[in-house]
Amino acid sequence: MPASLSLAETGLCPSGAEPALLDELALWCRERGASLTPIRRRALALLRAHPGGLKAYELLALMQAEQPNASPPTVYRALDFLIEQGLAHKIGRMNLFVACAQAAHRQPSLFLICPSCNRVTELQQGGALEALAQALAAEGHELDQPEVEISAICPACRGKCKGPAGPARED
Amino acid sequence: MPASLSLAETGLCPSGAEPALLDELALWCRERGASLTPIRRRALALLRAHPGGLKAYELLALMQAEQPNASPPTVYRALDFLIEQGLAHKIGRMNLFVACAQAAHRQPSLFLICPSCNRVTELQQGGALEALAQALAAEGHELDQPEVEISAICPACRGKCKGPAGPARED
DNA sequence: TTCGTTTTTGCAATGTTATAACATCGCACC
DNA sequence: GGTGCGATGTTATAACATTGCAAAAACGAA
Numbered sequence: 001m002p003a004s005l006s007l008a009e010t011g012l013c014p015s016g017a018e019p020a021l022l023d024e025l026a027l028w029c030r031e032r033g034a035s036l037t038p039i040r041r042r043a044l045a046l047l048r049a050h051p052g053g054l055k056a057y058e059l060l061a062l063m064q065a066e067q068p069n070a071s072p073p074t075v076y077r078a079l080d081f082l083i084e085q086g087l088a089h090k091i092g093r094m095n096l097f098v099a100c101a102q103a104a105h106r107q108p109s110l111f112l113i114c115p116s117c118n119r120v121t122e123l124q125q126g127g128a129l130e131a132l133a134q135a136l137a138a139e140g141h142e143l144d145q146p147e148v149e150i151s152a153i154c155p156a157c158r159g160k161c162k163g164p165a166g167p168a169r170e171d
Numbered sequence: 172m173p174a175s176l177s178l179a180e181t182g183l184c185p186s187g188a189e190p191a192l193l194d195e196l197a198l199w200c201r202e203r204g205a206s207l208t209p210i211r212r213r214a215l216a217l218l219r220a221h222p223g224g225l226k227a228y229e230l231l232a233l234m235q236a237e238q239p240n241a242s243p244p245t246v247y248r249a250l251d252f253l254i255e256q257g258l259a260h261k262i263g264r265m266n267l268f269v270a271c272a273q274a275a276h277r278q279p280s281l282f283l284i285c286p287s288c289n290r291v292t293e294l295q296q297g298g299a300l301e302a303l304a305q306a307l308a309a310e311g312h313e314l315d316q317p318e319v320e321i322s323a324i325c326p327a328c329r330g331k332c333k334g335p336a337g338p339a340r341e342d
Numbered sequence: 343t344t345c346g347t348t349t350t351t352g353c354a355a356t357g358t359t360a361t362a363a364c365a366t367c368g369c370a371c372c
Numbered sequence: 373g374g375t376g377c378g379a380t381g382t383t384a385t386a387a388c389a390t391t392g393c394a395a396a397a398a399c400g401a402a
Contacts (some may be wrong), residue, residue: 076360092264095359116317127308135299140326144286148321155311247389266388
């Protein structure tokens with residue numbers, strides 16, 4: 001079973017947009033008493049258009065294309081909001097921000113970062129997290145929160161690229 | 172809040188030093204063709220004296236107490252070396268560096284970061300990592316390397332501090 | 343010893359990531 | 373028309389990390 005679900009295979013059109021989905025998410029925010037303002041919506045659209053994730057300042061540059069006065073706080077505030085709402089995640093080790101593969105399901109996610117190709121895979125089903133949670137519970141710890149990041153060689157790279165660690169992350 | 176003290180379950184004396192252990196580690200480096208120079212040794216000693224971990228610039232400040240000309244590259248180079256040798260780890264999400272609880276055993280480690288008290292616990296035995304690795308393997312991924320960071324409520328905080336998320340980490 | 347090589351260190355500048363602090367705007371509500 | 377409040381604008385700065393180059397130390401071989 002390909003339980004993996006690489007960020008892109010939700011049927012995303014890579015050029016952005018997805019207005020219907022964004023409208024739906026805006027509604028969802030509304031229901032929660034939050035509002036997906038134009039800035040936040042734009043940030044989310046950009047993240048979704050870049051399944052490999054974006055650095056904060058890359059996002060800033062993209063936003064400045066439409067909104068020349070955007071500044072660091074602009075994007076960090078938008079990102080904080082999206083993360084709070086479960087619409088995006090931060091990959092701490094790479095300072096990378098990605099849209100949530102499930103739009104906003106808000107369930108804990110396991111991020112597998114392949115050290116060989118640097119690709120980020122968001123794993124949302126399969127027993128890995130449960131197994132981990134149980135093992136932790138057995139030692140008195142309680143798995144708290146989403147966004148568990150793990151270095152793991154992805155299926156594509158197993159056997160293929162062993163040594164050289166090719167570059168990655170062309171946007 | 173009591174003081175930090177977490178990784179300390181090794182029975183570390185908190186005031187630093189441990190010359191015998193450091194000598195041993197220096198030898199161990201030698202065998203591997205690496206050398207634990209005075210700067211690196213000093214950095215390691217400081218990390219070990221602060222079981223809660225240190226930020227790079229905190230470490231820098233401490234090193235400058237003895238070596239006024241120390242600069243950012245000084246500490247980052249030392250940290251890179253220690254991490255390479257398996258003598259220290261970096262907690263990516265907090266930009267925090269900690270001495271390896273097992274000195275240099277170089278086995279994958281699971282870091283549990285309590286969102287309530289910010290305490291970092293290094294877990295090196297117990298089935299958690301194994302369980303995770305197996306679950307990943309079942310989906311075609313191969314757990315790659317050390318330093319898995321996880322947000323998990325620590326035993327001390329379970330039941331105790333639920334809501335407010337008090338601050339932590341005064342050194 | 344002297345030479346050449348490699349590793350380590352010193353140092354200045356810069357790059358990257360993130361937040362503080364404060365002012366302002368726009369809008370719902372009374 | 374004020375007031376409250378969330379969102380945004382704006383400037384500056386904090387915090388984290390790296391690059392590039394040159395000087396010095398360490399070390400092995402001639």
